[in-house]
Amino acid sequence: MPPTLRPTFPALVILAAALAPAGLLFGQNPRPTGKANEAYAQQCANCHGKKLEGGQTPAGNKVPSLLDDEWLHGGDDESIARSIRNGYPEKEMPVWSATMPEKEIRAMVIYIREQRALFQRGLIQFNKPQDSVTVKGELHDYQLNTWVGEVTEPWSLAFLPGHRAIMTEKRGNVFLIENGKRAEKPLTGVPPVESTGQAGLYDVVPHPDFARNGWLYFAFADPQKYEGKAVCLTKVIRGKIRDGALVDQETIYQAPLAKYPKSGGPHFGGRIAFDQNGHVFFSIGERGNGANAQDLSVPMGKVHRVFDDGRVPDDNPFAKDPKAVPTIWSYGHRNPQGLAFHPVTGQLFDAEHGPRGGDELNLVGKGKNYGWPVITYGMNYDGSAMTDITAKEGMEQPVTYWTPSLAVCGMNFYSGNLFPKWKNQLFLASLVGEELRRIEIKDGKVVAQEILFKNLGRIRHVIGGPDGALYVLLPTRIARIAPAAGPSS
Ligand code: HEC
Known part of the structure; x- marks a missing residue:
């Protein structure tokens, strides 16, 4: 089954990294660097596990995994921030608000989001189409074949x-x-x-x-x-x-x-x-x-x-x-x-x-301000916070955003006839993500996403041809996506 990805929630957050509580508990005194990955390793990993997989506190309380879809206290950005800020002292989860500035709490939330997405991605078998082999898609099966070879970074x-x-x-x-x-x-x-x-x-x-x-x-x-x-x-x-x-x-x-x-x-x-x-x-x-x-x-x-x-x-x-x-x-x-x-x-x-996280899809309007770098759902590449706000008066919210970043590149709406169920949906190429995504937008909201395939290399663009096929620009070739031979799905 190809993966369907739910749209990410736009939510606000905040949070911070605190040292003192962890230092007290474990008798260490790590120096703050302001980088979420380092703060996590120094202050959270003892209980939550090196890979966020969960574990036990020193007194034997169960520590939940931060990777699965079960949240004791809510899984939206603001709820995660609140858990970090206020802690659950009765269960030994320290209160971090005194030592972790809001900006760093925000970076920690982005870090948790990023690590979760990477972990969950590891569980999914993505399509990696070979020429002439039919690939199952959610709405349509298709074949991807090399159309033009011998090109260099088209x-x-x-x-x-x-x-x-x-x-x-x-x-x-x-x-x-x-x-x-x-x-x-x-x-x-x-x-x-x-x-x-x-x-x-x-x-x-x-x-x-x-x-x-x-x-x-x-x-x-x-x-x-x-x-x-x-x-x-x-x-x-x-x-x-x-x-x-x-x-x-x-x-x-x-x-x-x-x-x-x-x-x-x-x-x-x-x-x-x-x-x-x-x-x-x-x-x-x-x-x-x-x-x-x-x-x-x-x-x-x-x-x-x-x-x-x-x-x-x-x-x-x-x-x-x-x-x-x-x-x-x-x-x-x-x-x-x-x-x-x-x-x-x-x-x-x-x-x-x-930046690191927070690639955006925007509905572009006349004279509008899309907020960079005042608001963003991402953080600096080194894991330090950029800002703790994701929304501001007078600045537009994205239609959706992606954390971790896919490095989104070219895109086009499909208007051909070979794939009727794809009609008017958005197809998006990505570089680092090496993904071709199908994105369904209704009333200005992303209602479904499908990764059609992944791991064929960086993709710079996707465009429908006059024949109704989709053409995808891979690192050394242009590939053509057309319905699988035989009865169409
Ligand atoms: C001493 C152990 C300990 C440390 C250190 C610790 N936690 Fe926790 N954390 C817990 C426990 C235990 C819970 C579960 C609380 C409960 O059962 O209500 C928890 C819960 C959470 C939750 C809520 C999870 C959910 O399912 O809703 C988040 C988010 C979280 N911790 C993040 C962090 C972060 C970020 C750090 C480091 C800055 C950290 N924790 C450090 C023990 C710890």
Whole structure:
């Protein structure tokens, strides 16, 4: 059975790591580091077990496992925080509130969530499809077959008329694919791309009216020099294909280099999506600097909206604010690498990488603030707290979030006909998680999730083809997901 994952609860929490009680009990005096994993090992493991599996207190009281689905005192974030804060002294569970600041209690809750999810994941046999072997899915069985091999870190794929497709590789190549065969050589004339670390060539998306105008839109990390130093910013261009070359190139968006001479850092965003009314949306990550996301005078940490030729629409939310970057549509984003419009409602969703925990799926609205780094469901990579709040007035809550992080990347709603029960559902790729997820959204809430498969490598994108199949970008190949041969399920 493929696993169904319930949506994570959005809840508030807090908690802290306290030393004194544990120190008193065990005669040790561990130094606080503020890191949840270390605090756990020093202050909780004696009773709760090294792996959170439970055990006994020194006086012989039973200590519950923190990994299973049974909670004595409630399993939502706030209940767990309260257990830690107030303890159960009659059962020897110490009171931690005096010694553990709320921020650290919050980090401890995230740590417990993360460890639980990792443990539970270990119990599940995930689908790891092989070519030509039918895989059982919850709503549909399917087969995953290599469609195009011999590619290197493909980042995006788009279908063009006439059985053609176009694909980007992170390292900077653009390839045409014709009748399922990749062209021998990449397109010439593609601008130089910075591709070290998280930088690279990102999305390629055809204009909605491509059949008539031939425009293709690209996002990439644009290598520049400012006063002799290498600088690199996310840039969006468009161009047309002629005789194996990318020609007629025009800049759609480029941040003024002189204003951001020190832009280094990861988190480039790089996803593009068109709405039905001639606007292009694209994402730029906060470049490893959380403050950028809340600063309307910089383009980083934002989703942007322009016309198809790059002009700024008058009705952009900050178009009349002289201090704001006028292309901004929404802000408070960390690193959105998924951007997709719902085919029926026309709503825009983004998927963005959180820190350690707290990857988000957001319903993106005009002028809205998604809260990074003021609110988050994640913590720092080293296990220390980032903030103890997950909600704030004026900041949007995610539709759902994932802890531990999957490193969510590209996504698309399915609108083909080969898998009728998947219609209008969201398919999401992930890098670290190596998962392809099916996500069912009803009335703005995630009501079901299925991991269609896992462990075939990092996935950067998933997109429906004109044939109704789903195409998935794996590290060295593009795979095609189609119904299993024989009577369809
Ligand atoms: C001296 C032993 C001891 C230590 C140390 C200890 N706990 Fe506990 N903890 C317990 C016991 C016993 C219970 C069960 C209380 C009960 O039966 O009501 C418990 C309950 C809990 C619960 C509630 C579980 C549930 O099922 O609702 C949480 C959460 C928890 N502990 C977290 C922690 C954390 C985090 C730490 C370290 C900061 C910690 N504990 C340290 C003994 C301990």
